[in-house]
Amino acid sequence: MTQTTRDQLLEAAAALFAERGFYGVSIANIADEVGLTKQALLHHFTTKEKLYGEVLQSISRDFERVRNEVMAASSDPADQLLQFLMAKVSKTEHDAIRSRLLMRELLDNKRRADTASVWYLKAFLDDLVAMVRALPVWRDTVDAEVLAAIYQALGAINYYAVSEPTLRGIFGDARYKALDKVYDERLEWLIQRVLIDPSG
Amino acid sequence: MTQTTRDQLLEAAAALFAERGFYGVSIANIADEVGLTKQALLHHFTTKEKLYGEVLQSISRDFERVRNEVMAASSDPADQLLQFLMAKVSKTEHDAIRSRLLMRELLDNKRRADTASVWYLKAFLDDLVAMVRALPVWRDTVDAEVLAAIYQALGAINYYAVSEPTLRGIFGDARYKALDKVYDERLEWLIQRVLIDPSG
DNA sequence: CGGGCCACTTACCGGTCGGTAAGTGTCAAG
């Protein structure tokens, strides 16, 4: 199946918004990427804000899909949690774009009146809290403790994901590759220690 | 001592760049904040890029100052490391601005030809690696492992710092405050587990 | 008193921004 013009625009928008941020990209830039004029883009998504909103929405659908896959693949809550979190690690360019975009959203939604994205984030966090609460160790802990632990894992994942170009710039390809190799293992260890078996 | 106009501009610039990013702020916005025209700003910092560079530089000086304070306050490497990392946690508005600004820089310096800021970051990471290497546990580990562990702690710190407005938006002031209270303890525990006493 | 530096102003430049208006060509339904 060939991509529709609309989907091509969405994909180009995601990549550019991730790389330069909402204000760093013009709708003409995005349209150019697909070989169209900005008015063609506005034909599909009446305003820049609406286009951005649809990009966020497509990401949130992605996460829900991954969550369902993980839940179906195993019935062990610890396994589900680990797989869901590790799936957030950037393996492909598409993953990296998603991480960067959400980090920017985290930084920007203070000033944007973007309640929509706040609610999507809430749903995502609620899902994670539920997954953690399925583990016996966490059953009798207050919400704040669960959230704090989750957030530390998310921080370790996403901060690193977003740093990839910078780290590559500092250390060069070879040493970055070496770092990347150990990061995965260490992350699994961290999730294990912080979330799955905190007492051990 | 009253602040010079130049310092006022630097402070206003830091706050606005942190909140909206480089492209989201005009030099006129920054000048307005201090009650001047943009040409007055250009009088002090010839270009927008140079102003931004000076903001980054002042942050890097801040870090060096904190590092020296921490090194002077204790001779125990484990203590120094813990204090240095915990000092990065946002306590004041100024700390939060710094975290946000650096996170944006991490996201943007792929596209900006901002080698300068890459070198600040390298120096900062080098300092941290040296502090960790001062601990006997890490003496015989490869660089990549040390860096990975450091990065996980930095991620847990900075991702959370940057999320403050979003989390407050999702959970409200009361529940955010509860989260904030437990986050500090949990962070200290994490640094202890990941960096200072990984075997324990 | 005179001259030059400093901090700052108004006026203006070419260019880009998001968005509107008014088409143009294609193609399927009636």
Add this chain to the structure above:
DNA sequence: CTTGACACTTACCGACCGGTAAGTGGCCCG
């Protein structure tokens, strides 16, 4: 053969962008 929806175009708009040019007023130094 016409009609109209659809996907797209060119031609604009006012607002704002970063930056330049050319002052203006105050203050220190001789």
